[in-house]
Amino acid sequence: MTKLLDLPESRFVLPGNRACAGCGIGIGLRQITAALDGRMVMAVPACCLTVVGGMYPTSSVAVPWVNVAFPSTAAAAAGLAAGLRATGRSEEMTVLAMAGDGGTGDIGIQALSGAAERNDDFIYLCYDNEAYMNTGTQRSGLTPHGARTTTTWAGKRENPKDMPRIMEAHGIPYVASTSAVYPTDVFDKVSRARDMRGLRYIHMNTPCPSGWSFEPRDTVRIGELAVECGLVVLYEVVEGAFRLTGRSATLAKGGRPLKPVTEYLGTQGRFRGLDGGAVGEIQAWVDQRWAGFVARHAAGR
Numbered sequence: 001m002t003k004l005l006d007l008p009e010s011r012f013v014l015p016g017n018r019a020c021a022g023c024g025i026g027i028g029l030r031q032i033t034a035a036l037d038g039r040m041v042m043a044v045p046a047c048c049l050t051v052v053g054g055m056y057p058t059s060s061v062a063v064p065w066v067n068v069a070f071p072s073t074a075a076a077a078a079g080l081a082a083g084l085r086a087t088g089r090s091e092e093m094t095v096l097a098m099a100g101d102g103g104t105g106d107i108g109i110q111a112l113s114g115a116a117e118r119n120d121d122f123i124y125l126c127y128d129n130e131a132y133m134n135t136g137t138q139r140s141g142l143t144p145h146g147a148r149t150t151t152t153w154a155g156k157r158e159n160p161k162d163m164p165r166i167m168e169a170h171g172i173p174y175v176a177s178t179s180a181v182y183p184t185d186v187f188d189k190v191s192r193a194r195d196m197r198g199l200r201y202i203h204m205n206t207p208c209p210s211g212w213s214f215e216p217r218d219t220v221r222i223g224e225l226a227v228e229c230g231l232v233v234l235y236e237v238v239e240g241a242f243r244l245t246g247r248s249a250t251l252a253k254g255g256r257p258l259k260p261v262t263e264y265l266g267t268q269g270r271f272r273g274l275d276g277g278a279v280g281e282i283q284a285w286v287d288q289r290w291a292g293f294v295a296r297h298a299a300g301r
């Protein structure tokens, strides 16, 4: 595992962009572009990432980038990969499709599923800020249970879709779950994906101060708490072999109990007013999932 001080300096995400202060996207994007050493072409649909990218003719990201229609990210990436193959440049650069949770788990899922079934040759990275943030915080299929959005005034009642598991069910060579606030975990997973072929899927939790209602200075602390409480789990599945990574692996190894979810829920305005019943349901969901992950880690599959 790469050590923090060994991470290369980020050269591809330039100072200054139009994202909100404290946005998790920029933190993650630094490691993603560094792991690919800028030798990449991105396909990006409408989302907050396009705001980070900037408006033509200016950009804060120094890599080639194609803005594509909302549902078509994976189809566009498949086309870019085919173009590189046809021109004999597949080994020179990686195609990176990068989209939000709404653009991945809801509106883009059919193109993504098709690309996974064909095992098209690109990395698909979903940054998950857990709602449609760019249009003012509407609920997505990946919004967590209990979260208030502009379309779930009383808190969302359903559990979020488990996108990494959906992608794993396609039998693709690489699936990973990471968090933007763990730079070495992001760097290592993108580096591993870079050296593989076929459809590689990475899911990156990305704290959002504006949509989750917390102070910009708390982005890293809240991202870490999500892992400490088991709401976000760091893991990878390489050709069917499962392992926990980073902080999640340490927690499982020590057999330490996770922090209670109330510690995480209490840090954000979107969970304000949750009743004890809902909190109990969220805790039970986390406990059951965590036990499953620990068992898979022990079994290695």
Ligand SMILES: Cc1ncc(C[n+]2csc(CCOP(=O)(O)OP(=O)(O)O)c2C)c(N)n1
Pocket (backbone or CB within 6 Å): 046, 047, 048, 049, 070, 071, 099, 100, 101, 102, 103, 104, 129, 130, 131, 132, 133, 134, 135, 140
């Ligand atoms: C076909 C289509 N429908 C709706 C929109 C409006 N739209 C633009 S960005 C966005 C939200 C995207 O949410 P997500 O994918 O989670 O990314 P985030 O904004 O949260 O980063 C929506 C609904 C659009 N651009 N195109």
Ligand code: SF4
Pocket (backbone or CB within 6 Å): 018, 019, 020, 021, 022, 023, 024, 025, 048, 051, 129, 133, 134, 207, 208, 209, 210, 211
């Ligand atoms: S709304 Fe959230 S994800 Fe979007 S730019 Fe602001 S902090 Fe980042």
Ligand SMILES: [Mg+2]
Pocket (backbone or CB within 6 Å): 100, 101, 102, 128, 129, 130, 131, 132, 133, 140
């Ligand atoms: Mg989103």
